[in-house]
Every structure is written in C-alpha cells, then in structure tokens.
Amino acid sequence: MNAIETPTGDELLRVLAALGNPHRMRIVAALAGGRNYVSRLAREIGMSRPLLHMHLQRLEAAGLVVGSLELSDSGKAMKFFEVSPFAYALTPQVVAEAARTLSEPEARGGAPVQGREQGQGREQDQDEKERAT
C-alpha cells in the first residue's frame, strides 16, 4: 500500500519536518540500502547513538521507518530498523489540500497520538493592526 494518496495536514507536516534534516536524510538513505541495527548504523554514519536514537524516533513517528527489537543468535537484543515504502507527491495542490486539515500547535507538538481529534475550526479572523506607533 504505497500508493500515492492524500495525507492529512499533520501527517504531511511530520513527514516533511522529519525529512527536512540532513542527518535524517542520510539515515533514510543508509537504511534504503538495507536494514540495520542502531549501534552499527551509528558507527557507519559517524553519529553518536543517543543522537541517532532521537532521529530514528522522529522518523518512526513520521512513519518513514519501522523498528523491531530482535534477538541475535548470540542472545543480544538488537533493534533493527528499515525504511517503510512511503510515497508522497509534493505539489501545490497536495500542500493546499493538506493545509486544510492542520491542527493547532498544541495538538501537534503536544501528543503524537494517531487518534484524530476533531478540528476546532478556529480560523484567524482578527484584522491585526500591528503598526501601533
């Protein structure tokens, strides 16, 4: 199901913000060449593990990669990551459509729940005379 569909505003926003970072682009690129576990990936791309961990969280929250904790043959728990086959089209129309379903800042940054909370319909309507000299 990697057909190109219309994402919600928050989803597209998460995807774009996640991919709009050079480190995360490199991470996705590295994982596109095959799955890998965190420590090894950190070594390969020259990044500290805590940092990589954070970036992977962001990518996973955006649905761009998926991680699974597996047991190696030697009994060590290793977290493998791989890219999910995402496919987004980026055009003015798509952006315009997505922008209509953008939620408020609090709802976005607050809790990364995937349950849709209803749009509050709050549009901006004040006529903002900010030039008050």
Next chain:
Amino acid sequence: MNAIETPTGDELLRVLAALGNPHRMRIVAALAGGRNYVSRLAREIGMSRPLLHMHLQRLEAAGLVVGSLELSDSGKAMKFFEVSPFAYALTPQVVAEAARTLSEPEARGGAPVQGREQGQGREQDQDEKERAT
C-alpha cells in the same frame, strides 16, 4: 517544466525544510488559490508582515514561490507572490539519491548560491569510537 526529476540533496533539503512548517504550508495553500501581495496576504492569514516576509523568503529560496515587485495603478509598489508549479516525488529512493549530494553544513547555511559546487565526495568512513569511558 514541472516534470518530476531528481533534485540535488541541498535542493530537496531546502524544499522539505521549507514545507515542513505549518505556517509555510498555509502560505503555500493560500497562494495556490491565487497570487497575492504581501500586506494583503498577511491580513488574510492573520500574520505579521515581517514574519510573513521571512517565511516567504524561505519559500522563495526553496523555489516554491516566486515574487515580483509590481506597480499598482495608484503608483504603489507591491510585491506579488505566486506558487511555482513544483512537483517532487518523495520516496526512499529519491531521498537516498539526494542524500549522496548533500553538502557540508557550512556550505548549506552559509551561502544560498545556486551555482553547483562539485560534490566533495566526502563520505563518512571513520569508525568513531565515541564510547570513551
């Protein structure tokens, strides 16, 4: 010429970072509905003009909108903006391809030149033992 092509790493990065912001998504959405000039657009989407100016700069630097200073019939100089017909495909392969041509942080943030500086071929190769306790 809005055919879907392979962007350079820096270009794609600028596009994604530019679009990965709720305000800028709304700006693109508003401009997708027709061209507009800065002050009016600021009033319509409820944003201060200096702030909108900054966001528009970012969008223009990413090539997503184009602005042109025009003279109104009453002689006032007005800066009109409109969306450029961009079209990017966002898939792991595209990201992987783009990531190979990512330049260094200084070159990215430093000067937004569009002249292509040749890829320096610097891959990460050091084996980074960051665990030095």
Next chain:
DNA sequence: GTCACGTGTCAGATTCTTCTTACACCCCAA
C-alpha cells in the same frame, strides 16, 4: 567478576528557528 557490546533514557549546554518590535523609505491624497 569483569569486559565487550547491545539496549534505552535523561539533564544540560548549545545552536537554530521563530516571532515581535521598531525603524527607515516611497508614493499618493487631503
């Protein structure tokens, strides 16, 4: 037990982005 290698997470410093406020300039109308 100790070491090597895997996992995760937290606190704090640093750096980047965002946003407001204030200023300067131009043109036309009253």
Next chain:
DNA sequence: TTGGGGTGTAAGAAGAATCTGACACGTGAC
C-alpha cells in the same frame, strides 16, 4: 505637512531543536 498604505530590514527575546556526556540495564565470553 500630515496621514494612510505599500515596501524592506535589523535587534533582541522567546522557544524549539539538536547534540553531548553520563547513567542504568541485559547477555555472552573470558
């Protein structure tokens, strides 16, 4: 000259993102 509406930009505050270093835990090999 004053006022309204357009433009642009710069300084500094506020906030968010990034990054490091240190900690805690688990397992297999020596």
